[in-house]
Amino acid sequence: MTTKQASPSKLEIDIQFASAAIEDKVLAIASLALIKNWVKSAVQLNGLITLRFVNAAEAKKLNFAFRNKDYATNVLTFPYELSKKAIAADIIFCLPVIQKEASDQIKAVKAHLAHLIIHGCLHAQGLDHENDKEAKKMEGKEITLLKSLGFTNPYAPI
Structure with missing residues (x-):
């Protein structure tokens, strides 16, 4: 008698850079393999x-077009499909904002980037932080996932 093993998740991760300069800066922080590992830790779906x-200019333009907010933000998530088995989403990261936030919060850019990648992936899966109950649930998942990746609690006071 043979047992059928569950097939591994077939999650495709596409990483894009608005310019060669941004690509160089991101890859100086984390490799493509590491970034993909962060995504896979947060998403166990196909898609x-x-x-x-x-x-900052592109992030500001997108934030204004889709959220009517006239500033560059650290991360924007655009979920297109979500079911119990499949996901499709675009997640936009503004590197200059991420770098400034890390500096202001006295955090390593790598740790802050990992946090925001996890954060964006959880948004793509329907989690949010619009009220205290949702925020507590989302932050708890972020803390647990980041800890499993070797990072400290991003919400701990400095």
């Missing part, structure tokens, strides 16, 4: 996650 690293 496609696209990560795009942009400058």
